Amino acid sequence: MAGNKRPPALFRNLNAKIAAMPMIATVLVVFIGCTVWTVVYSFTSSRSLPMLNFVGFDQYTRLFNASRWNVSVKNIAIYGCLSLVFSIVVGFILAVLMDQKIRFENTFRTIFLYPFALSFIVTGLVWQWILNPLGIEKVVRDMGFESFNMSLLTDRSLVIYAIVIAGLWQGTGLVMALMLAGLRNIDEEIWKAARVDGIPTWKTYVFVIIPMMRPVFVTTLVLIATGIVKLYDLVVAMTNGGPGISSDVPAKYVYDFMFAWANLGQGLAASTVMLTTVLIILIPWAMFEFGGRKAK
Amino acid sequence: MRYALTAVLSASVAFTGASFAQAADLEVTHWWTSGGEAAAVKILAEQFDKLGGDKWVDGAIGGSGSAARPIIVSRILGGNPMGATQLNHGRQAEELVQAGLMTDLTELAQKEGWADFIRPKSLLDSCTFEGKIYCVPVNIHSWEWMWTNPNVYKEAGLEPPTNWNEFVAVAPKLKEKGITPLATGDGFQVNGIFTVLTAAIGGKELYLKVNKDKDAEAARGPEMKKVLQAFADARSLADPGYVGRSWNEATNMVMTGKAGGQIMGDWAQGEFSTAGKVAGKDYDCLPGLGDHALLDTGGDAFYFPKNSNADVTKAQMKLASMMVSKQTQVAFNLAKGSLPVRGDIDMATANECMKKGIEILKNPDNIIPSTDQLRAPDTQGQVEALAAEFFSNPDMSVEDMQERYAEIVETAQ
Numbered sequence: 237m238a239g240n241k242r243p244p245a246l247f248r249n250l251n252a253k254i255a256a257m258p259m260i261a262t263v264l265v266v267f268i269g270c271t272v273w274t275v276v277y278s279f280t281s282s283r284s285l286p287m288l289n290f291v292g293f294d295q296y297t298r299l300f301n302a303s304r305w306n307v308s309v310k311n312i313a314i315y316g317c318l319s320l321v322f323s324i325v326v327g328f329i330l331a332v333l334m335d336q337k338i339r340f341e342n343t344f345r346t347i348f349l350y351p352f353a354l355s356f357i358v359t360g361l362v363w364q365w366i367l368n369p370l371g372i373e374k375v376v377r378d379m380g381f382e383s384f385n386m387s388l389l390t391d392r393s394l395v396i397y398a399i400v401i402a403g404l405w406q407g408t409g410l411v412m413a414l415m416l417a418g419l420r421n422i423d424e425e426i427w428k429a430a431r432v433d434g435i436p437t438w439k440t441y442v443f444v445i446i447p448m449m450r451p452v453f454v455t456t457l458v459l460i461a462t463g464i465v466k467l468y469d470l471v472v473a474m475t476n477g478g479p480g481i482s483s484d485v486p487a488k489y490v491y492d493f494m495f496a497w498a499n500l501g502q503g504l505a506a507s508t509v510m511l512t513t514v515l516i517i518l519i520p521w522a523m524f525e526f527g528g529r530k531a532k
Numbered sequence: 533m534r535y536a537l538t539a540v541l542s543a544s545v546a547f548t549g550a551s552f553a554q555a556a557d558l559e560v561t562h563w564w565t566s567g568g569e570a571a572a573v574k575i576l577a578e579q580f581d582k583l584g585g586d587k588w589v590d591g592a593i594g595g596s597g598s599a600a601r602p603i604i605v606s607r608i609l610g611g612n613p614m615g616a617t618q619l620n621h622g623r624q625a626e627e628l629v630q631a632g633l634m635t636d637l638t639e640l641a642q643k644e645g646w647a648d649f650i651r652p653k654s655l656l657d658s659c660t661f662e663g664k665i666y667c668v669p670v671n672i673h674s675w676e677w678m679w680t681n682p683n684v685y686k687e688a689g690l691e692p693p694t695n696w697n698e699f700v701a702v703a704p705k706l707k708e709k710g711i712t713p714l715a716t717g718d719g720f721q722v723n724g725i726f727t728v729l730t731a732a733i734g735g736k737e738l739y740l741k742v743n744k745d746k747d748a749e750a751a752r753g754p755e756m757k758k759v760l761q762a763f764a765d766a767r768s769l770a771d772p773g774y775v776g777r778s779w780n781e782a783t784n785m786v787m788t789g790k791a792g793g794q795i796m797g798d799w800a801q802g803e804f805s806t807a808g809k810v811a812g813k814d815y816d817c818l819p820g821l822g823d824h825a826l827l828d829t830g831g832d833a834f835y836f837p838k839n840s841n842a843d844v845t846k847a848q849m850k851l852a853s854m855m856v857s858k859q860t861q862v863a864f865n866l867a868k869g870s871l872p873v874r875g876d877i878d879m880a881t882a883n884e885c886m887k888k889g890i891e892i893l894k895n896p897d898n899i900i901p902s903t904d905q906l907r908a909p910d911t912q913g914q915v916e917a918l919a920a921e922f923f924s925n926p927d928m929s930v931e932d933m934q935e936r937y938a939e940i941v942e943t944a945q
Contacts, residue, residue, distance in 0.1 A: 283627060283908070283910065284609075284627045284909075285609075285627055285631060298943075302914075302917075303921065303936075304917045304921070364776065368773075368776075369772075369773055390772040390775050392925060476718075476719065476776065478719070478775045478776065478920070478924065479718065479772075479774075479775045479920075479924035480921045480923060480924025481917055481920055481921045481924070482924060493913070495606060496601060496909070496913065497909045497910050497914075498624075498627065498908070498909040498910055499909075499910040499913070
């Protein structure tokens with residue numbers, strides 16, 4: 237009968253499809269459209285206004301020869317590795333300590349999470365004041381340690397670590413909160429069972445609890461990773477890329493060339509390289525994460 | 533009857549509406565925020581408000597020009613133009629003018645005869661694009677100055693230096709006393725030192741070869757090496773605290789005797805005079821670092837972004853005309869410590885340093901174009917990054933720096 241005939245595929249779940257249209261349009265125009273635009277114009281010699289005069293790979297050749305870019309890449313790698321490892325490890329350990337049914341848990345949680353309420357600009361300024369020669373260094377010297385030297389911000393090989401410290405101070409609280417929520421979701425029965433079997437607490441954490449908390453770890457990882465790629469405001473507030481160019485990061489390179497120095501092509505080439513790097517890391521991971529499941 | 537009344541009423545409403553709109557609020561963006569600069573802006577604002585009708589709405593953007601410029605440019609490109617904005621004339625606004633985003637001031641300029649009294653001619657030339665005038669130069673600033681505190685040297689039992697070589701020679705003695713020989717901040721200030729040294733140590737010929745003709749041969753030559761050697765000296769004379777220091781803080785170090793000298797444009801003079809210091813007694817000025825007395829004639833100019841509101845356009849013209857008027861030029865430049873763009877006004881009240889500057893500018897051979905006028909912002913940025921890298925890294929050799937500088941010159945636009 238005509239009534240039983242299934243509608244054509246296009247009209248199946250019509251309501252859902254209509255509802256998803258705005259989002260699909262946004263993805264197509266904003267994400268994909270602008271990405272394609274960026275890549276296309278990175279092959280042009282556009283200055284402050286976009287112009288379609290193609291110059292092949294010139295912008296990329298210049299980019300990879302620019303020592304400022306290479307310093308930026310090295311810095312983001314250092315910052316990325318350190319902040320990824322330390323914020324997860326420190327965040328997890330803090331969460332575990334908080335989970336021991338301690339007194340004043342609320343107070344501690346507030347203290348640890350508080351820095352996250354501050355923007356990167358404020359964080360950067362606060363740490364700039366702490367680390368500049370009139371901050372900690374002066375306090376310790378006034379206490380009598382005349383030769384105390386802590387020139388993190390003016391030493392070009394150490395300055396990136398100062399930024400890592402500020403970043404960790406700001407971000408670890410959030411990781412702790414996420415981990416704590418994850419730990420609270422673990423069924424009390426698991427702990428009882430582990431205790432009955434006489435498994436030491438640290439082993440329970442490493443081999444039972446952490447694998448069970450996988451979704452929490454994935455969420456945390458994604459949050460931290462996006463924070464690393466877009467690192468910009470912290471550097472601007474804390475060092476403005478200095479001393480010289482030693483704390484530069486890719487996002488700042490892109491900004492400077494696009495807006496300050498009127499070389500759109502160079503800025504877009506740099507952002508294309510950033511995008512490619514992210515994709516190189518993301519695609520294998522996504523295939524591993526989502527591709528394998530279909531085979532099951 | 534009723535209809536007629538309504539018509540009359542609405543007509544009168546429309547009429548009053550129109551007459552209200554004749555006075556425009558003119559938002560003016562600039563990055564003049566230090567003591568001397570703020571005093572100079574205040575003079576412009578007061579004089580503009582005194583003209584009656586329109587109102588100056590101050591849009592100061594903190595930080596240096598490199599922080600403010602992106603905000604200004606993206607506002608104009610984004611279709612949210614301000615009434616008027618400061619920019620350094622030269623090539624910063626070149627593309628905005630090309631894209632037709634700036635108000636054409638040619639008519640006003642011809643009526644008032646700007647070309648007859650604005651000197652040097654190059655100022656108006658850099659405001660001109662395809663025969664039309666798009667900006668108003670308000671002052672002449674030159675980078676090629678060193679400001680020293682003679683009392684610091686006298687107290688240390690030294691003769692105050694009169695040129696760069698003497699400055700370098702006595703520096704170690706200052707260091708022994710715990711005084712920083714050369715006060716500076718980072719960013720554009722380091723780049724400025726480099727540019728000034730190119731002119732003062734290398735001379736006019738070298739300056740024009742590397743900056744104007746983009747002559748890589750000259751950039752690799754022995755003359756340039758001398759300049760870079762001097763730049764390396766400057767690197768060793770600064771204190772590590774220069775990171776993140778603003779130029780007026782550095783000026784303050786000289787003023788208070790914490791530092792011997794500073795290489796900075798003549799806007800630093802506004803700070804000295806705001807603090808009530810006397811030229812020749814509390815501070816000394818060495819144009820061209822006492823070596824080659826060359827001055828560039830960069831400076832600030834005001835651009836007027838195109839606006840759909842006719843009243844704003846009218847107010848823009850009024851402001852433009854006011855900015856070059858004799859009265860404004862005298863008052864504004866005395867406050868800012870810069871030189872006026874008109875050759876026909878009386879600057880008898882100017883101090884000793886300004887008079888030195890006016891004297892040097894009288895001979896056109898002493899004038900060099902500023903790098904803003906000679907190089908595209910892209911090249912400026914590359915040189916700035918290179919200078920910053922060299923200045924922050926004591927291990928980077930002069931040879932290294934020279935080769936990389938020459939590479940930038942080769943590809944410069």
